[in-house]
Amino acid sequence: MEILVFVFHGITALDAIGPYEVLARMPGARLRFVAPEPGPILTDNQLVSWNVELGIDDARGADLLLVPGGFGTRTLEHDLAVLEWLRDLDLTTRITASVCTGALLLAAAGLLRDRQATTHWAQRERLREHGALPVAKRWVRDGKYATAAGVSAGIDLALALAHELCGRDVAEEIQLAIEYDPEPPLDAGSPERARPEIRDAVLQRVRRRDAALAAAAGHEP
């Protein structure tokens, strides 16, 4: 099973590394990272530099494509070469998946039109810009498209995919191997349960960063 995880400048590291830690453990899986061009990429906060050997020009097929998110997707939503690659690669996949704002890339590529999908809660309504139907769930499956909510939701989606692709025993072994028995010490992980002032603070930070990125790129925010 060929798995491609798309990575790029401005990615949120956990969006990719959470699912990778699950999917790479599936027996028979060959997981590779692929970037717009081979070479080092830097995460959204510039703190992780990651060497990627494979560029999109040399990646022409996969059984599973996973597109993580991060503020870098803002730029890539307008990158015609990347969007065309996503469309072409999607023709070869059994499952096309995203985490967080990776869904906005899939949507911008036209792959989620009239499909139910999710993304980071603070960006959920933006799915409509590209004709997708936003749903407030941890992850959403519509046909072969599987989209997860923000950042950490990719771990849950990846375990569900491992279950589907390799069966319950394998998925449970992976869950136990990474000791995924979460005990969040606070209960603010969903916009429905977080206090309003917490939600507003996060939302304003996202909006400010989005506006700055859009201004820098010369696009409408």
Added chain:
Amino acid sequence: MEILVFVFHGITALDAIGPYEVLARMPGARLRFVAPEPGPILTDNQLVSWNVELGIDDARGADLLLVPGGFGTRTLEHDLAVLEWLRDLDLTTRITASVCTGALLLAAAGLLRDRQATTHWAQRERLREHGALPVAKRWVRDGKYATAAGVSAGIDLALALAHELCGRDVAEEIQLAIEYDPEPPLDAGSPERARPEIRDAVLQRVRRRDAALAAAAGHEP
């Protein structure tokens, strides 16, 4: 606040990236990765290559030190330069923390003697080799030492540390920003609740890899 996350060949990526995604978001925090030597490191499965600019010779103090795990700790437990660096750096920290088998490195450095600690469930009893007192909890705090269980447990520990260091509002904003509202699709994340055959399969895989690593290094398994 200076945060150092120790990284090394054979690290499990999520051990580091889970807590990093939380800790790097704390206002005023400067998070840096530090490796035995500057240069690229490769994860346990050789799939992620990560450029690290800072080597331990140039990292002499931190408010918070986090030591992730991975099979690479097996080798580092015998690396006297690394163990000495951990001891020296620990003299400067307010909190010294670990995820997964990172606790075995802290223990091998002599920092957990007679202290309660935890690590990956399959390696928990090994803490006794270095005089630590294993506890079956998601994370354990004993004095300034904070140790988390396997791989994904570092996210929970990091949120608890953000709460302690920056207060509830900041910790909740971080939790909401990374949408950490876990919904594991299966219930096999703890050795107590996983089916016995699942537990045995994971344990045997860990034992085989441990034995191979010990044999390759010329140490007793």
